Structures are given as structure tokens and as C-alpha cells.
């Protein structure tokens with residue numbers, strides 16, 4: 431079985447830990463406990479009879495990604511860059527952030543995730559898309575699990591294909 | 594009639610042509626003749642050619658460094674770059690061993706000085722210890738340490754340095770998910786190393802209750818050894834030396850294996866090596 435390091439990053443409070451908990455434990459909490467340091471856990475995802483062990487790193491959010499120690503990103507096969515759809519300030523730096531990440535690990539996959547979709551009214555989504563500096567690959571809700579499984583199975587199959 | 598006429602004309606033409614050629618090529622003929630002479634005569638040939646050859650060789654000698662060094666350097670550089678990873682992984686344990694040796698040597702010197710001081714102090718306690726150690730045939734310092742918990746290797750892991758992905762592990766008892774332990778250890782390592790902003794310095798030990806996790810860093814991977822009990826400085830050194838031996842002997846070959854059984858093979862080797870080492874060092 432192949433093992434891959436995947437890291438959740440983005441500004442603080444966007445829902446990285448919530449996505450982590452939803453993916454690993456299928457749980458959600460409304461409480462906001464900001465992450466200090468790093469947390470790592472694992473889940474095995476099966477895609478067409480092939481297993482990928484995803485080692486998911488949840489780190490403390492930073493407004494700008496150049497504040498995150500590079501060593502966290504090294505060796506990652508994929509980066510999940512999370513923004514909070516409800517707080518445009520969290521995707522303000524998306525472009526420079528992504529450039530920065532691509533520089534550190536050029537060969538890594540990057541997924542841009544718009545989280546907290548449950549808080550967005552359906553007719554506001556198009557407006558939101560038009561003001562985003564980079565397009566989101568997927569919209570999720572860590573709260574009710576929308577697209578969380580999809581996000582990780584898409585990622586897993588791309589990781590398998592890249593392997 | 595016509596035939597002879599033609600023939601005569603032809604003869605005349607041939608004759609004229611030959612004559613003309615003789616006139617035109619007179620000088621060349623002479624040189625060709627001379628050349629033939631030189632070619633036939635080995636000594637003369639050598640005499641003529643060797644200065645030219647010598648000159649060319651000299652020229653090459655002078656120019657070689659300039660003209661070819663660049664090309665050679667480029668080739669060497671490229672080769673080095675291509676195998677940089679391997680070279681570094683190869684050098685790391687050797688370097689570590691050299692440094693270790695030096696440090697151990699320094700320690701022994703200090704210890705010797707202390708021993709000298711101690712032996713000059715004739716205390717009753719010291720005397721008792723000496724007698725005891727004579728009877729049981731063990732070293733004083735070891736006797737001092739014997740009351741303390743015996744060290745025990747609980748877990749050994751080899752972990753890829755950046756990703757925290759587990760290459761192999763050995764333990765005598767089943768533990769919670771080793772992949773997660775390896776990932777967390779790597780994360781903690783990164784966190785601590787970053788938090789203290791000490792470049793070139795790396796986390797070497799984590800203490801947790803009665804557990805100590807020793808970390809020995811190599812370039813692209815690191816060892817983590819979880820121990821219970823107490824370790825003397827010399828035991829710690831021996832453990833470290835044992836890691837170096839393993840790295841030197843096995844690692845490159847193990848890591849270059851890309852087979853499906855890689856993890857199992859590395860784990861098996863770890864088990865063999867470290868539980869054997871444990872018996873030698875700590876008993």
C-alpha cells in the first residue's frame with residue numbers, strides 16, 4: 431500500500447481542523463479551538479481496489495502562507511488550501527499563497543477548497559465565484575459533510591495516478 | 594586506310610599529352626619521388642614526423658586542462674548531481690561515526706580524570722565498592738547504575754524525514770497505529786525545530802513520563818527509538834553507534850528497494866539488529 435502525506439493549510443478559522451475531524455472521525459463541533467502546532471492522523475482510502483494511506487497533517491492557520499514553516503510542507507504529495515467562503519478576507523491572499531506553495535513543493539498536487547458552503551445561500555454562489563482570485567476546485571461543508579468524502583477520494587485517485 | 598590514319602592521330606595525341614604532362618608536373622614528380630624515398634626509409638620518416646608529433650602532444654598537454662577540464666568538470670558535476678542523494682546518504686553515517694568517536698574520546702578523557710581523582714580519595718564507601726566489584730567482577734560505575742531500571746527498547750522506527758512516512762519499524766508489543774506515531778513525531782520535530790529557530794540544530798530526544806524517545810537524524814530519514822528505563826551515557830553512545838552501524842550496513846540497500854515488501858523487509862532487519870543490540874548493550 432502506498433502512503434502519502436497530505437497537508438491542510440489556509441488562514442485561521444477556515445475549517446481545517448473541522449475537515450480533518452470530518453474526514454478522519456466523521457465528527458463535527460461548533461466550538462472553535464484554534465490549532466497549536468500540528469496534528470497528524472491517517473485514513474486509508476480505497477479507489478478501484480487500490481488502497482492509499484493518507485497521512486493528513488492539520489496545522490495552525492496563518493493569514494499568509496509564508497508564515498508557515500516550510501518544513502511542514504516538505505515531502506507532502508498534496509496540499510489542501512482551505513478558504514472560508516463566508517469570510518472573503520480568507521481568500522484575499524490566495525494567489526500569492528499558491529505561488530509560494532508551488533515554489534516550495536513544485537511537484538505536489540494543490541486543491542483549493544471553499545469551505546462552509548452550508549452558510550452560503552445558493553443564489554450568492556455565482557457572485558462569490560466572480561470575486562475569488564483563484565477558482566475553487568471544490569466546495570465543502572465540514573459541518574454537514576458535503577463533498578468532504580469526494581474531496582479526499584478525488585485526491586486519492588489523483589495521487590494513485592501520479593504514483 | 595582510315596583506320597591507320599586514326600591510329601596515327603591517336604599515337605601522336607598520346608605522345609603530346611604525355612609530354613605536356615611531364616612539363617606541367619615536373620616539379621610535382623620530383624617531390625613525389627622524394628616523398629616516396631622518405632616513406633620507404635623508416636628512420637628518415639621518424640626524423641621528420643617526430644618533431645611534429647611532439648609539438649602536437651605538447652600543445653595538447655598545455656591546452657588539455659583548459660579545453661577539456663571544463664567538459665570533464667561538467668560531466669563529473671552532472672554525475673555527482675545525479676547521485677547526490679546516494680552520496681549524501683552514504684556519507685552521513687560515516688561522518689556521524691567520526692564525530693561520535695571524537696566526542697566519546699573526549700568523554701573518556703574526562704571520565705579518566707574523574708576516576709583518578711576518585712581513586713586518590715580513600716573512602717570506606719569506595720573501598721567497599723571496590724571489594725564488591727572484585728567479588729562480582731563488575732565495574733564500579735556499572736554497580737552504581739545497577740539499582741536503576743534496566744533500559745529496554747520499546748520501539749524502533751525509520752522515518753522519512755520530510756513526509757514523516759514510515760519506512761519500517763520494530764516493536765515487541767503491538768502499539769497504536771505506527772504510521773500516525775511516525776507522522777506525529779515528524780510533526781513535533783518540525784514544530785520544535787521551527788519554534789526555536791535553531792538552524793542546523795535538531796530535536797534529539799523527547800521525554801515522556803518514563804519513556805525517552807531518541808532521535809538520530811540522517812539526511813533523508815531519521816531513526817526514532819523509544820526506550821523505557823534509564824540509560825547511562827555510555828549506553829546511549831553504544832545505542833547511537835549501533836544505529837550508525839545499521840545505517841552504514843543496511844540502509845542504502847534497503848531504501849533503494851522499491852518492492853511491495855519494502856516495509857516488511859526493513860522492519861525485519863530492524864528487529865534483528867536492534868533486539869540483538871539490546872541484549873549486547875544492556876545486559
Ligand SMILES: Nc1nc2c(ncn2[C@@H]2O[C@H](COP(=O)(O)OP(=O)(O)OP(=O)(O)O)[C@@H](O)[C@H]2O)c(=O)[nH]1
Nearest residue numbers: 442443444445446447448460462465491546572573
Ligand atoms: N457552518 C460551518 N462552520 C464551520 C465549518 N467548518 C468549520 N466551521 C467552524 O469554524 C470554526 C473554525 O473551524 P476550525 O476547523 O477550528 O478552523 P481551523 O482552520 O482549524 O482554524 P485554526 O486551527 O485556527 O487555523 C469552528 O467554530 C467550526 O465549528 C463548516 O463547514 N460550516
Ligand SMILES: [Mg+2]
Nearest residue numbers: 446447464465
Ligand atoms: Mg485548526
